[in-house]
Amino acid sequence: MTAMIDVADARKTFTMHLQGGIELPVVxxxxxxxxxxxxxxxxxPSGAGKSSILxxxxxxxxxxxxxxxxxxxxxxxxxxxxxxxxxxxxxxxTIGYVSQFLRAVPRVATIDVVAEPLIVNGLxxxxxxxxxGALLHRLSIPERLWQLPPATFSGGEQQRVNIARGxxxxxxxxxxxxxxxxxxxxxxxxxxELVAEKKRQGVAMVAIVHDDEIRHLIxxxxxxxxxxxxxx
Amino acid sequence: MVDxxxxxxxxxxxxxxxxxxxxxxKSFGRIAACRDVSFALYPGxxxxxxxxxxxxxxxxxxxLSGQLAPSAGHVSYRMRxxxxxxxxxxxxxxxxxxxxxxxxxxxxxxxxxxxxxxxxGANVGERLMAVGWNHYGRIRETAxxxxxxxxxxxxxxxxxxxxxxxxMRQRLQIARNLVTxxxxxxxxxxxxxLDVSVQARLLDLVRSLVAELHLxxxxxxxxxxxxxxxxxxxxxxxxxxVIETGLTDxxxxxxxxxxxxxxxxxxxxx
Numbered sequence: 001m002t003a004m005i006d007v008a009d010a011r012k013t014f015t016m017h018l019q020g021g022i023e024l025p026v027v028x029x030x031x032x033x034x035x036x037x038x039x040x041x042x043x044x045p046s047g048a049g050k051s052s053i054l055x056x057x058x059x060x061x062x063x064x065x066x067x068x069x070x071x072x073x074x075x076x077x078x079x080x081x082x083x084x085x086x087x088x089x090x091x092x093x094t095i096g097y098v099s100q101f102l103r104a105v106p107r108v109a110t111i112d113v114v115a116e117p118l119i120v121n122g123l124x125x126x127x128x129x130x131x132x133g134a135l136l137h138r139l140s141i142p143e144r145l146w147q148l149p150p151a152t153f154s155g156g157e158q159q160r161v162n163i164a165r166g167x168x169x170x171x172x173x174x175x176x177x178x179x180x181x182x183x184x185x186x187x188x189x190x191x192x193e194l195v196a197e198k199k200r201q202g203v204a205m206v207a208i209v210h211d212d213e214i215r216h217l218i219x220x221x222x223x224x225x226x227x228x229x230x231x232x
Numbered sequence: 233m234v235d236x237x238x239x240x241x242x243x244x245x246x247x248x249x250x251x252x253x254x255x256x257x258k259s260f261g262r263i264a265a266c267r268d269v270s271f272a273l274y275p276g277x278x279x280x281x282x283x284x285x286x287x288x289x290x291x292x293x294x295x296l297s298g299q300l301a302p303s304a305g306h307v308s309y310r311m312r313x314x315x316x317x318x319x320x321x322x323x324x325x326x327x328x329x330x331x332x333x334x335x336x337x338x339x340x341x342x343x344x345x346x347x348x349x350x351x352x353g354a355n356v357g358e359r360l361m362a363v364g365w366n367h368y369g370r371i372r373e374t375a376x377x378x379x380x381x382x383x384x385x386x387x388x389x390x391x392x393x394x395x396x397x398x399x400m401r402q403r404l405q406i407a408r409n410l411v412t413x414x415x416x417x418x419x420x421x422x423x424x425x426l427d428v429s430v431q432a433r434l435l436d437l438v439r440s441l442v443a444e445l446h447l448x449x450x451x452x453x454x455x456x457x458x459x460x461x462x463x464x465x466x467x468x469x470x471x472x473x474v475i476e477t478g479l480t481d482x483x484x485x486x487x488x489x490x491x492x493x494x495x496x497x498x499x500x501x502x
Contacts, residue, residue, distance in 0.1 A: 017490035
């Protein structure tokens, strides 16, 4: 088996010390895998733990137990127990995360925000900017905005900048947290195309998508998160 | 949620730590200011030490930078020649040399890190002269270059920092520290006394310089937003102990300890 992501029996509970130590079980027994070139969509009602699972796979939330196996440079690393430096390396060269919201770096031009993941991985700035421009163009961000920091953009424009930044890399694993949430039909169609291109390149993806139509267009498999609901 | 990371941790070619703290403790009389702190810092890594006043973070920083002798434990540092030395065994001259060349220290109050009555150019140039530069033209050129890098108008090069605003002073202090291309910089609440808008600009500048120069940084701050923006890893201190440590976004987004949860929940929403 050459799964890119192999989650086995992962469990997450929040302990709210400020609320008298209430235990808030989120998920338990989370088990699924994602192969290269496959897009797995997590489904389930709001609050079922979809975003938490995505954050566990990115190493942003810790697991209480279980395993988050990630194929990183040919070997499988358990992200649930990896050292911080290793998690950062995995994020740099293996796992990308596209969230709904752009955490904009102040004062950095849009074109550089988008190009940065490529530059960090060693591509020359002009080449990286060239690819960033092409992607911004596809996502209908007009060229006159490219030199401005995205902090001043509208919510929809910021989301498209974020998508460009997330999709520009050649990372073999992508996590998509509602990438189409506030986009118009034309831009949603571009995201669907981008996902299809990533599949052809062998990228393994896990997505949260609320729009049924988009879900049918991108999902190869659906994993129902309600089966991982932690008994309260 | 998370900033994709700028730092290039594994192409720095080093799986050897730059600085290692082993079971550091410090007592002042019967008061234990710092208890049993251990960690390793790698080249290019930014570590934030967070906690409230009195948590022991400043005592720890002073021990790490060799300014305060620990009551117990060791700090070792890998010198430029690749040899790892115990800081307590360094002579005063060697320690001073390290401070002038391979280390920087950015104080909360720029007046502590700058000479307020001499020109900005001399403040930066002084560090270069201390490492043997003697060509006036080249020193001035390098100083001008660094003023530009920290966004200070070169026309102000001959003015003394006491004529500068707080934000400019702090940027000048950073230029003075970085001009000798140190590998490790200690920062003690570097944005502490600044207005919020000035803080943002300084943090942004520090963030890009750290990535560009592959600096290792140990930054003490009580401001979790500063830790989030600048650091890879965070150590939370309380009562002289490290109570929680880990990847910065993990500790801040999924804090485990009651005290860390309290700190995180005390941040006002943006």
